[in-house]
Amino acid sequence: MRRATTCSKIAPWGLALLGSVLLMGPAPALAKTDITFWHAMQGVLAERVGEIASKFNASQGDYEVKVVYKGDYPTTLTAAIAAYRAKQPPHVVQVFEVGTQTMLSSGAVYPVYQLVKDNGVTIDWNDLIGPVKSYYSSGGNLYSMAFNSSTPILYYNKDLFKKAGLPDRAPTTWAEVESDAKKVVASGAKCGFSTAWPSWVLIENMHGWHDQPFADHANGFDGLATTLKINGPFGVKMLELLARGSKEGWYTYNGRGPKAEANMSAGECGVFISSSAYIAGLTRAAEGKFGWSTGSLPHMDGFPQGNSIIGGATLWVMKGAKPEEYKGVAQFFKYLASTENQAWWAGVTGYLPISNAAVKALETSGHYQKNPNQLTAVKQMNSGKTTPNSQGIRLGNFVSIRDAIEEQLENVFAGKKTPKQGLDDAVAKSNDILKEFAALYK
């Protein structure tokens, strides 16, 4: 009885909705060709995306890029998939790096290198910085348009360092992170050391940074990966250090995703690791409250030097649109790829400049003298060695694998499992996920 009443309350709304859909009818024909661009940027970053699209729209008269915010990264990807299955995909969709293999295997994308070639546009792909190019290329060809790339860097709170009697410099090794964090906690701070994006920073990047394999088949670049390698000696040693830190109180786990950034922004943490794109947020949060600076990722003694891995997202072109619309997409990408726009984008967001020309432009304009912290990530990537272990990670269903890893990290930090046990369990679960993915595309 009661259920019927609730439904009858909904019914008129349903009808009204149906009515309004019918009333809208087809949109009037426009002189300009519309290009739909779905993105996942929030706050200041969303404003910047809107800015670059409207600048492109103003720069020519044939195409109109319509920017639509679709929610966070997973939501945007899911929305694009649903739209593709309903045969109404957007022209361009921003997909985060962990979705790369899913997109490559999908058969639903129009590779960017081909799009550009088919439409007679030239973009100098060779000028892209190495890690970005390798991450998003397959067989030497770029499949998606590099857009926002970042890499983790180390941040430290100068005020807390001073209070703890520490010198004003970033720790460069894990041994230093430990001793600095201990001193910061001893001087009364709440959190000695913490990181955002636990799996990306502590597992994925630490493996790349120390030239250790994350998965087989060169992290999935030489074929579909089937086995994770993170429960080797390095992974266990890394996690043992952090588990001990959590127990001793100098390392604080502050949640998944960017959650821990709230603690750093509040001035609670001495040492912190997060994406280089956090520079913009921290600048705003710390203004007038505390001083901070950045440094390269810390190194663990006894292991070789690799490189840090990029994160962020790229723009994918979906199949199913008209040729003249693709022409517009190619023009838009050409506009995005220009040195001027690349330098502008990196300068206002804190993302990495993704072409060598843009790096140079930012150097010569004196941007890095004014914003030295933005140079940290660039210097870090240039100082590292890009090897098969650090060119990136390409896994099917990577989102679920990250979840599986973070679940186990939480169990380890809570003292419920030993580091080895936690990593073994994460590997077992991930291998199962990879097997499921491989079964689809065999």
Next chain:
Amino acid sequence: MKRAVFRNRWLPYALVAPQVAITLVFFFWPALDSLRLSLYRSSPFGDRLIYVGLANFEKLFADPAYLRSGVTTFVFSFCVTFVGMAIALLLATLANAKIRGLGIYRTLLLWPYGIAPAIAGIIWLFIFHPSYGILPYLLSFVTTYQFNWFLKGWVAMVLITAAAIWKQFGYNLAFYLAGLQGVPESVLEAASVDGAGPVRRFFSMTFPLLSPVTFFLLTLNMTFAFFETFGLVHSVTQGGPGDATAILVYKAWKDGFEGLQIGLSAAQSVVLMAVVIALTAFQFRYAERKVVY
């Protein structure tokens, strides 16, 4: 039951048609599609569809994480339903007393129901947050124990249970208040004359008379805890820490929409559907017999 009489034969059908259409489109269609997809291994973009029979279900029931999620869900639903209803009944009994400013109390008590689960989650997140929450701050004066629910599963569980109870509280209260007002005073007075104290009166007279309301709320709260708490979990704990708060509906969503394992997710929704059908059937069949209408 009074039989309504329509002169036109088709009018009654026309009147229920929109309702039927909505039920078909929004309930039966998706349900049947889940049933179909649960038998396949499907690629995210739908270009590959491999028939696997019951493999998704086999995989599900062989997965200890899924069974853990089932236990978590039952503990959670049980707490939300029983603790929530008990508190609502207690406060409804108090709010039913003739006191000054009753209208204001009642209005205030009903408020939480007007808040979406996701927003309720955020409010509780602010209260519980290990670094800026008011509760951990106050507790820090009493104990040195760290209530960090990013790491401690039981704290996270208490947090979402409390938030769910709070969120559903106004609804339960409204029904109990209405139920209490339907209890005839003469019956209670007669009991008083016979020498029954307030507690005896409550358990022997009021509570049995409220049983239809209790029964209705039981079904509704169970369904609420099973399904509608998704927004809460999604906005506060994301199923963590570990998988301490990964209730079934959240896991089904996560495996399907984040993990893009559509077949596996469909199998989970089929299981959920079966559980809810069974629960509802069970309640109507057995619990209703004890109900005094």
